[in-house]
Amino acid sequence: MSSPETPTDPPTPCACEGSACAPGDAPKSRFKPSRRDFLLAFGVGLNAIAGAMVGIPILGYVLSTFAKKYDLRRIELGPVSKFPEGTTTLASYKNPYSREWDGAMDDIPCWVRRIKGNEFQIFAINCTHLGCPVRWFAESKFFMCPCHGGVYYENGDHAAGPPPRGLYTYEYKVENGELILMGGVMPTLATKNV
Amino acid sequence: MIDKATKAAQGVFTWLDSRLHIAELWEHTAGHHIPKKSASWFYVFGSLTLLCLVIQLITGTLLAFAYVPSGAEAYTTLQYLTFEQPLGWILRGIHYWGSNFMVAIMLIHMTQVYLFGAYKYPRELTWVSGVLLLVITLGLAFTGQVMRFDEDAYWGIGIGAAIAGRSPGIGEQVVQLMLGGPIIGAETLSRFFSLHVFILPGSILAVIALHLRLVLSKGINEYPEPGVLVNRETYDAHYANILKKDGMPFAPYGIWKDLVAGGIVLMAIVVCALVLGPKGPFGPPDPTQIDANPRPDFYFMWIFAIAALMPDYMETVALLIGPPIGIALLIILPFINNTGEKHWSRRPVALLAVVSLVLSLGLLTWYGITSPWSPDMTGWRSAITPKQFLEHRSPLELQGAIVIQQKQCRNCHAIDGIGSQRGPDLAAVGTRLTAPQLTRQVIQGGGNMPAYGKNLTPYEIDAVVAYMVSLRPNGVPPARDSTLPAVPPSTRQAEKNQASAEGQHGKEG
Amino acid sequence: MIRSRALPIGLLFAATAILQTACEKRPDGKMHFMGEPNPAAKWKPSEDITDFTALYSQNCIACHGAGKTVAASIAMDNQTYLNLVPADILKNIITNGVKGTRMPGFGEAEGGGLTGRQIEILVNGILAWKKPLDTSAGALPAYAGPLGNAANGQALFSQSFEKDRPPAETYLNPAFLGLVSNQYLRTLVIVGIPELGYPDYHGFIPGRSLTDQEVSDVTAWLVTNRKNEFGEPLAAQPTPVPPASLPAVPPAPNTTDAPKLP
Numbered sequence: 008m009s010s011p012e013t014p015t016d017p018p019t020p021c022a023c024e025g026s027a028c029a030p031g032d033a034p035k036s037r038f039k040p041s042r043r044d045f046l047l048a049f050g051v052g053l054n055a056i057a058g059a060m061v062g063i064p065i066l067g068y069v070l071s072t073f074a075k076k077y078d079l080r081r082i083e084l085g086p087v088s089k090f091p092e093g094t095t096t097l098a099s100y101k102n103p104y105s106r107e108w109d110g111a112m113d114d115i116p117c118w119v120r121r122i123k124g125n126e127f128q129i130f131a132i133n134c135t136h137l138g139c140p141v142r143w144f145a146e147s148k149f150f151m152c153p154c155h156g157g158v159y160y161e162n163g164d165h166a167a168g169p170p171p172r173g174l175y176t177y178e179y180k181v182e183n184g185e186l187i188l189m190g191g192v193m194p195t196l197a198t199k200n201v
Numbered sequence: 202m203i204d205k206a207t208k209a210a211q212g213v214f215t216w217l218d219s220r221l222h223i224a225e226l227w228e229h230t231a232g233h234h235i236p237k238k239s240a241s242w243f244y245v246f247g248s249l250t251l252l253c254l255v256i257q258l259i260t261g262t263l264l265a266f267a268y269v270p271s272g273a274e275a276y277t278t279l280q281y282l283t284f285e286q287p288l289g290w291i292l293r294g295i296h297y298w299g300s301n302f303m304v305a306i307m308l309i310h311m312t313q314v315y316l317f318g319a320y321k322y323p324r325e326l327t328w329v330s331g332v333l334l335l336v337i338t339l340g341l342a343f344t345g346q347v348m349r350f351d352e353d354a355y356w357g358i359g360i361g362a363a364i365a366g367r368s369p370g371i372g373e374q375v376v377q378l379m380l381g382g383p384i385i386g387a388e389t390l391s392r393f394f395s396l397h398v399f400i401l402p403g404s405i406l407a408v409i410a411l412h413l414r415l416v417l418s419k420g421i422n423e424y425p426e427p428g429v430l431v432n433r434e435t436y437d438a439h440y441a442n443i444l445k446k447d448g449m450p451f452a453p454y455g456i457w458k459d460l461v462a463g464g465i466v467l468m469a470i471v472v473c474a475l476v477l478g479p480k481g482p483f484g485p486p487d488p489t490q491i492d493a494n495p496r497p498d499f500y501f502m503w504i505f506a507i508a509a510l511m512p513d514y515m516e517t518v519a520l521l522i523g524p525p526i527g528i529a530l531l532i533i534l535p536f537i538n539n540t541g542e543k544h545w546s547r548r549p550v551a552l553l554a555v556v557s558l559v560l561s562l563g564l565l566t567w568y569g570i571t572s573p574w575s576p577d578m579t580g581w582r583s584a585i586t587p588k589q590f591l592e593h594r595s596p597l598e599l600q601g602a603i604v605i606q607q608k609q610c611r612n613c614h615a616i617d618g619i620g621s622q623r624g625p626d627l628a629a630v631g632t633r634l635t636a637p638q639l640t641r642q643v644i645q646g647g648g649n650m651p652a653y654g655k656n657l658t659p660y661e662i663d664a665v666v667a668y669m670v671s672l673r674p675n676g677v678p679p680a681r682d683s684t685l686p687a688v689p690p691s692t693r694q695a696e697k698n699q700a701s702a703e704g705q706h707g708k709e710g
Numbered sequence: 711m712i713r714s715r716a717l718p719i720g721l722l723f724a725a726t727a728i729l730q731t732a733c734e735k736r737p738d739g740k741m742h743f744m745g746e747p748n749p750a751a752k753w754k755p756s757e758d759i760t761d762f763t764a765l766y767s768q769n770c771i772a773c774h775g776a777g778k779t780v781a782a783s784i785a786m787d788n789q790t791y792l793n794l795v796p797a798d799i800l801k802n803i804i805t806n807g808v809k810g811t812r813m814p815g816f817g818e819a820e821g822g823g824l825t826g827r828q829i830e831i832l833v834n835g836i837l838a839w840k841k842p843l844d845t846s847a848g849a850l851p852a853y854a855g856p857l858g859n860a861a862n863g864q865a866l867f868s869q870s871f872e873k874d875r876p877p878a879e880t881y882l883n884p885a886f887l888g889l890v891s892n893q894y895l896r897t898l899v900i901v902g903i904p905e906l907g908y909p910d911y912h913g914f915i916p917g918r919s920l921t922d923q924e925v926s927d928v929t930a931w932l933v934t935n936r937k938n939e940f941g942e943p944l945a946a947q948p949t950p951v952p953p954a955s956l957p958a959v960p961p962a963p964n965t966t967d968a969p970k971l972p
Binding site: 070072073075077097099102104105106108109110111112113114115116132133134136137138139140142144146147148149151152153154155156158160161166167168169170171191192193195196197198199 | 368489493505578
């Protein structure tokens with residue numbers, strides 16, 4: 008196969024070499040609104056409106072989470088007697104925002120510390136650094152994170168490592184001997200009330 | 202007979218060509234002219250990246266035969282693909298290794314393009330589209346990690362959400378947009394699936410079309426020569442002249458190196474899949490399974506490392522603003538450095554930038570893989586202590602050795618290299634710190650160590666300090682308080698003072 | 711002609727050789743590629759680990775050693791200990807831990823993360839190390855016993871300890887005594903940690919083995935030396951003899967706070 012291009016202008020864009028450039032597209036000498044221009048403007052305008060009609064639902068669908076408000080919801084953790092005084096235990100609850108096809112993901116763990124009586128602290132499982140699951144060690148009374156070595160005290164305060172703050176704490180109340188927490192939203196540094 | 206057959210074939214070809222314009226297409230694509238010197242082994246990495254993408258498209262599509270992107274079923278189908286579907290594991294392996302190769306080769310391609318000055322006039326947009334391809338590829342890599350929907354994926358999304366949650370002002374909204382709701386759930390996986398399978402592959406194909414079109418229309422970069430400067434006025438004529446003097450069609454004269462390299466890469470991917478196999482799936486994406494130890498795939502290890510090594514106050518900046526600034530710098534690079542030298546030997550700053558970037562990314566990645574900052578959550582009950590660190594110890598010191606296990610010290614501290622590297626190795630800690638210093642460190646913590654003050658009884662502190670004072674090589678005296686007057690070692694007065702002051706029983710006692 | 715044939719044949723050989731080295735024989739008796747996921751290595755939850763060696767090396771070995779691994783506490787494969795300890799007490803210690811000592815509970819109720827079945831496997835595995843003990847030098851004392859005569863214990867204690875052993879007074883360190891239970895002291899006197907130079911009841915005093923009563927006496931002497939953190943002696947309290955079937959292990963006086971009178 009021989010060289011197709013003359014060496015003098017090889018890199019010229021070959022936009023007009025096919026049949027794409029119709030001869031009728033020659034530049035107009037002066038502007039004169041014609042029927043053809045009107046129809047073009049009409050076509051563009053019509054598509055602008057149609058585009059908006061398609062685009063608005065699409066954008067709304069994609070960005071629906073921006074408009075939606077996800078409140079902390081009331082979650083029952085079971086009778087307080089499940090949590091012995093002076094201990095910190097792992098509990099889990101069904102995510103109030105769960106879908107049927109969530110599988111095991113709707114089981115959300117949390118650390119429940121019963122100080123005494125109805126005095127509790129309920130911590131999210133997520134490290135405040137990057138959200139990894141913290142683990143409780145009853146022997147040394149620390150929460151430790153396996154990712155970057157964040158450590159928290161028994162009361163959730165930051166003890167060491169990179170986390171910028173103490174553990175996320177859920178609001179709770181005790182009603183008729185049932186422990187109830189306000190949760191359901193994955194806590195991050197942007198979450199309020201945790 | 203042969204003549205007849207040839208004639209018939211020619212007829213078919215002519216018929217097809219008059220409709221499909223194959224010959225013309227060939228001339229303008231595979232047959233485009235390249236400078237003879239550009240048919241170099243250095244110029245194969247672009248086609249190799251494309252080859253990897255093709256592998257990924259094929260294997261990815263085929264994996265979707267069995268994979269179900271549902272929160273409840275993704276993990277089961279992954280296990281099915283890995284253990285039951287005939288040859289499913291090989292396809293998973295090729296897809297996994299293909300992605301690793303693709304990212305790695307793409308980075309090599311980019312480095313080569315940068316060092317050869319190929320982004321300069323008139324190929325600015327080729328470079329910019331390449332940067333877009335980098336971003337999309339990394340997006341595919343991250344979302345692909347989530348497709349392997351196991352515990353790593355679950356907590357990986359959690360890490361992504363935690364980073365997104367740091368965005369000023371709109372953190373919550375960004376997190377919810379990413380998760381498709383307030384918490385990681387089925388919609389999160391569907392979202393990532395859509396990105397990984399439709400949106401990003403579609404975009405990458407579109408941008409590759411642009412990238413290749415630009416390569417064809419602006420020509421492949423000539424092999425740079427030191428001292429030959431790019432000048433906007435004269436470059437086009439200069440390049441045309443090179444092609445005229447020394448040009449040749451890419452196919453068939455330049456393509457053989459791409460073919461050979463492509464074959465090697467393909468074989469390497471398959472061999473990796475056969476020998477090393479696919480990755481995971483590890484534990485199920487069950488958040489209550491908190492034994493998880495999430496780690497990203499290698500291409501994001503450096504981010505994982507940065508998150509561990511950055512001081513807190515810089516972290517949000519580094520995680521949120523760093524990557525966009527990096528991308529922005531890459532995009533504006535051809536506009537701020539548009540002309541001049543192309544050859545790397547005349548561009549020391551460029552060379553230095555590449556070397557430092559490769560070194561830092563490489564080191565961060567290596568650090569991320571070894572993760573010396575990660576505590577070992579089982580260290581306290583599985584990390585053993587070599588015999589020489591237990592022999593000739595008093596009962597109290599032995600209790601100290603037990604306290605060190607039981608209070609989870611070994612989750613962070615190794616003894617003689619056994620155990621986690623998060624904290625300093627304790628093997629010779631007695632030569633570095635005196636008993637009062639050790640006591641202070643244990644009680645107050647500091648330097649990434651939590652304060653144990655409230656969590657240890659006085660006797661536990663006594664035991665653990667006594668044990669740590671004894672942790673030193675044979676014959677080496679314990680650390681001495683520098684405020685005490687120095688005495689000849691033979692008298693060992695300082696030692697004795699200290700031992701009696703602390704009520705300790707060192708092993709020399 | 712030869713070259714053109716040699717190349718493809720050589721390549722084929724090379725490829726076969728490479729693939730051959732990538733293969734290994736699996737327990738199912740067939741050759742598999744090394745990268746082929748092994749169904750045996752499929753992820754399973756930690757509750758499903760039932761291999762004794764895995765359980766022991768993940769949970770016990772750091773403090774109790776075994777085989778070549780020496781550890782700071784009594785070795786679980788120590789024959790004297792294995793012959794001494796009743797199985798139900800061993801199981802109870804693993805499940806619930808020993809309050810006031812460094813032994814944590816590994817049962818689920820204690821947050822230790824081992825299921826009852828796994829603890830059963832551990833107990834059975836540990837006891838499987840047991841061999842008949844040569845007691846010709848002196849009968850094995852009982853696992854548990856009351857505190858004996860402290861004065862007699864002191865006399866025995868003072869004749870103990872030759873060279874190369876931890877000096878006697880290190881046993882009397884109040885911090886050490888405050889960290890361990892009476893039962894631990896008794897077990898230590900009987901079993902020792904021979905790997906680290908701590909004698910068992912045969913070697914505690916030169917020449918002969920300790921009797922059961924003498925073990926109680928020495929234990930009593932050690933217990934009377936307990937002091938609180940201010941150096942004030944604690945009165946030695948008589949410990950009730952726990953029947954072998956009763957799983958209670960007497961706690962040490964020092965629990966989570968400073969040592970107090972119980």
